[in-house]
Amino acid sequence: MLTFPRHKRRMPSQADSCPRSAVSHGVGLSGLAGLGLWTLVARHFGMNGPNAGLAAILACGLPMVLWSLLVDKVHRNPSTGIDWQGPPRAWRAVLDISLVKIAGLWATWMGIAIFYCLARWYWTGNYRFSMNLFMDAAPWLVLFSIPYVVWLDRRLVDPKDATYAFGLWVIGGAAGKPDMAQVADHARAWAVKGFFLAFMLSIVPGNFASVVDWRFDHVFANPVNLAAFLIAVMFMVDVCMATVGYLLTCKPLDSHIRSANPALAGWLAALICYPPFVLMGGGGPLDYHAGGAEWDVWTQGHTLLQWLLGGWLVLLTAVYAWATVVFGIRFSNLTHRGILTHGPYRWTRHPAYLSKNLFWWFSALPFLTVSGSLTDMVRNCAMLAVTNAVYYWRARTEEAHLLSDPHYRAYSEWMDRNGPVPRLVAWATGRGRTAPVPQPAE
Template sequence: MKDRSAPHSEGASGCPRSAVSHGVGLVGLIGLVGWTLIAWHFGMDGPHAGIAAVVACGVPMIAWSLLVDKVHRNPTTGINWTGSPRPLRETVDISIVKLAGLWATWGGIALFYGLARWYSDGGYVYAMKLLTGAAPVLFVLSVPYIVWIDRRLVEPRDDCFAFGQWVIGGAAGQPEAGKIADHLRSWAVKAFFLAFMLSVVPDNFASVIRWQPADILSGPVPLASFLIASLFLIDVAFATVGYMLTLRPLDAHIRSANPLTAGWAAALICYPPFVLMGSGGPLDYHRGTADWSVWLADHPLLLAIWGGLLVLLTGIYAWATVAFGLRFSNLTHRGIITHGPYRWTRHPAYLAKNLFWWLSVIPVLTTTGHWTDAVRNCALLALTSAVYYWRARTEEAHLSADPAYRDYSAWMDRHAPIPRLIARIRGARAAGSVPLSPHVPTSGR
């Protein structure tokens, strides 16, 4: 197997090597599909079966990562596997400080869950029950885990240690500047998004299990709807695994959380309870619209083609999440992904998602018949797309601190089809809107 310790080095294709191999996502997908078929056969559509799907997805990825890719040996884990671990007496004080910081963090998260009203409604109720049940187990397991890993870490005095120093006070020493903020940002991402993913997985799973074969095959619209629901299940299952397994031995730990306020703002307004694009929100572009199947109902061939395009876009969206393997997460750097759809564009999920919205809603058509509604909906959907462009730029600004991402970005500018197409369009405009031709330079090259 090729050495994966330097993800910024170039692979056989010249593209910088991805931090995650193809095999990780593939085995996770096999596990998820296998369990879903079993649950579908026996009609298991309850919330526990949905969480079991996450487990069926995650366990094979853990096994592949450790046994095949051997990610625990990567230098990026910060773990030293050579020689004997440090004596316990040298690290026990560090571990105590880190446990204090970790438990204080969990206490703060529990307080936040208790105070924020939305965690008492809808799917969040089940998510809170899961987290409450897991809390005592995690509390107990955190002790041997921290004690073990501190004896192996090259530098055990990490961000959690710095926060523990602040919790304990002067007796533990002064925390290193900036580390407390890094720690809190990382755990804020995990706390906010893990609860959200756990709240939506059961319904996504049930929406797939409850389909009947006869209904699926009754026409292009039901078939497209079933496939889209299945692909969204893949997306949420992989994302949930990603938020759960931020662990150093899997090399899936958070290297950094986005420090930019703009990055957090751009991301949070896309998720409840802050979502702006939902029903009744300021960017709600659905008023007076109808589903794509309504507008195309009298055109069977176009209906089938349109449904196929929506399935394809959803497939690209789900594939972009699968490519992360164990490492999917918003607002964080957990290794640079350069394979799969990330060979075409830096942001395949955002591109596919926004194209899906435009094609599924068709905002230029309205049930009211008023052109003002069509203009308004198109403008609001354009603003929604602009939000995702904003998210993409803030993510690039965050990741650009890593030389691996800069290498990847430079390679994309030279070789990837979508960045090259955008560069050609910009080049044509800069030259006075000349016709697009193969001779227009890309990115000044």
């Protein structure tokens, strides 16, 4: 039980305050403002092409970087592992280390490039856009990595990190024996970035164009169109913010990957939710749309019901997008990049998963079928329930990964005591009272 000295006694509500979040509110809000401003400019001038989508990432990311550095001063956080106080090491003193790290970094990129070449889906459809971007950026990344690594190593408290261990493993021989645990950490972190960044970049242009192309006379024609437009806006926000998160994984911004989930179950649960492995898509084994129709079909002719159900779906999507916005520049699947405790994460540990799964039930209405088939109805409900179970599985594997961090344990315990959703679940399932609130010492 936590105690406080008599001269610092507080009220119980103050004593049980939520642990501090690793990210401030201002980071995500600044990115949201930049993205909103650029979207208005793009709509005004009719800019709906792929380059406009890329500009949206810049408009979203740049304000967040500036806020992080100038307001939050994240580069001063001890968790960066960077020493800004003393003079930097001489470049000759770190050159050997830096060369090993550069070798490891280039080998990593080469391995990802080979994987892209072998996986045919990366050269069709929207993925081709990502591949073209990577090919254009590759020479510049190779050149820039040399001064960046040397500059950073001169300031790092311990420059022999996971990238260094991977470089040793690549070079082999007399260079030294690598720490294989760090080698695995490096490989997992870059596997996450390589897989998800290609996907996120591939869907940015389409999501941005889906917002820019809407005509306002069409938007306000009926409640269904208005709901569809607002949902498209929030999906665009989610995609752009998440893409920035995958791009900006670096120590000077304190947004580096602390660890990637080492559990195979965590990877399986995540990968089956994304192309090309997605199981919930049309025709997939967990497809829950057979013989069904979306909510707008079932609400035709019922304007009030359209307003109510459309508003509820917009609200759920807003929570989903908000859960990404509050990450700022740190969004990423399967990784630990700091513990969030603000925004919708004060309500539940997994606001994005909760809102997303509720959205699917109310948008697809799987218990109704245009085919009139009882079999379709039962199958659709069962498949969506299994999909919900997959996301519950994802949530539990993520928690198991993060529980190694004492900050997450403190947050998780606070959430059990104070989180509205965990308390509601505890009450509904009859699990009894939650953990006791820490009280001041008598």
